[in-house]
Amino acid sequence: MGEVSADAVTLDLLREARETVRGSPLGVINTPMISWCQTTLPLDIHCNVHIKLENMQRTGWTKPLSLIRLTQNAARLTTEELSRISLTGSFKIRGVANQFARRPRGGHFVTMSAGNYGKSFAYASKHYGSKGKVVMPETAPVSRSILIQSFGVEVERVPTSCLMNEVNRCVQEDGMTFLHSYDDLDLIAGHASLGMEVLEMMPEPDVVVVCCGGGGLLAGVAAAIKLSGCDKTRIYGVEPDGACTMHRSFIEKKPVGMETKSIASGLAPPFAGTLPFELCQRYVEGIVLINDEEITAAVSTLYRSGLVVEPSGCAAFAAIVNGKIPELEGKNVVCILSGGNIGKDELVNFPG
Structure with missing residues (x-):
């Protein structure tokens, strides 16, 4: 993807991708965004945090199944439908x-x-x-x-x-x-739809916190927010300290690779994407690091509050609760829970 410049990512391109995603036959949904104060989650910082529940994204249903059908008519669902209930998104x-x-x-x-x-x-x-x-x-x-x-x-x-x-x-x-899983123009433009949804519910957020692996999601969300005119919004990416390719790329001012290791395997690709790096360098305030212990604690905390979130998906939450994001007092903050792809066999390894 090195031949594609960050200049290729325009607001018109992202709006077109937003409509493609909205009308996709794959069944992408507009996920909820709720206020932190509506949950039982602990928060010691005096700020207005909203959580974007991308862990509730639908993946795998050929047709929408209502919550009523799932809860009242589960006995009549087909074997295929039943198997897909566990496909967290x-x-x-x-x-x-x-x-x-x-x-x-x-x-x-x-x-x-x-x-x-x-x-x-x-x-x-x-x-x-x-x-x-x-x-x-x-x-x-x-x-x-x-x-x-x-x-x-x-x-x-x-x-x-x-x-x-x-x-x-x-x-x-x-x-x-x-097909690259994070360093691809079309992919990043599709991810930008998440940023546009955030702005539909909070038009001018002060701070947005996003997980970062190869950087595709962070790049897309950041581009969507900044190109939409939110010049004052601070956007932070969060990486595990054992897989900090984007953090190192920021320091070296070029995309770099490393031997990665983290409990958050989805945030541990061996190198940062070229196009994501260029976009993040242009639109992202900084990359903060968390460790595996903080990630593990975050998964448990979220689960106790009724939110099933995988280690990779809770990076932004872990950064906020551990005070890694500066100057949040009195600010409107968006925290993205990016995925819930964790099974019961994995959850037993987390305390509490």
């Missing part, structure tokens, strides 16, 4: 919806993902009649591999350092087309 379906809408149907695609993008990629592949392969780090939960394979997509588990090598092999030897 993430923001990734937004970018995938725009990405696949701009690719030919029936293609043969390969990507790399620790889980959430792979799940959305697999669902879209099935819907559009495409063949797909997901190259996953061997550290990712096996349950995610099984879930992706259930959509008819092949999964190859490799060491994190070998992800890109295996993708390149698939492209060169098998003739597959690479």
Whole structure:
């Protein structure tokens, strides 16, 4: 994606992508945004925090199923429908919806993902009649591999350092087309729809806090907010300290890679994206770091308050509660919970 400049990301492009995502046959929804004070979550900072519940994003339903049908008629749901009730969502379906809408149907695609993008990629592949392969780090939960394979997509588990090598092999030897899971113009434009939804509910936020892995979501949200005229809004990305590729990229003023390790596997790609880095450098105030202990505590705190959020999805929350974001007193703050892709087998490893 190095040939695509940040200048290619315009407000018109993002508005067009917003309409594509809104009308996507993949069933992307406008997720709720609630005030922190409406929850039982602890907050020692005197500010007005709103939580964008992207962990409630729908991934996997071919048709919307109402809450009434789920709760009152569960016995009459098909086996396929029942299996999909557990498919908690993430923001990734937004970018995938725009990405696949701009690719030919029936293609043969390969990507790399620790889980959430792979799940959305697999669902879209099935819907559009495409063949797909997901190259996953061997550290990712096996349950995610099984879930992706259930959509008819092949999964190859490799060491994190070998992800890109295996993708390149698939492209060169098998003739597959690479769809990047975070360094892709169409994908980032699709993710920007999340930023536009935030502005529909809070037109001029003072601070927006977003998780950061390769930087696709952070770049899209930041571009949407800044290009919409919110010049004074401070936008922060949050990374695990064991997978701080964007933080290091900011320091070195170029995209860099590193050997990553974190409980938040979705935030631990081996390198920062080129286009995301350029956009983040232009629109993001800074990148703050959290550790795995803070992430683990955040998952437990959210769960005790009735919110199922995966380690990667709670990074922004962890940064706020641990005082990593400066000057929040009296401010209107948006905290994005970016995904809920965590199973019961994983939740037992978290205290409380």
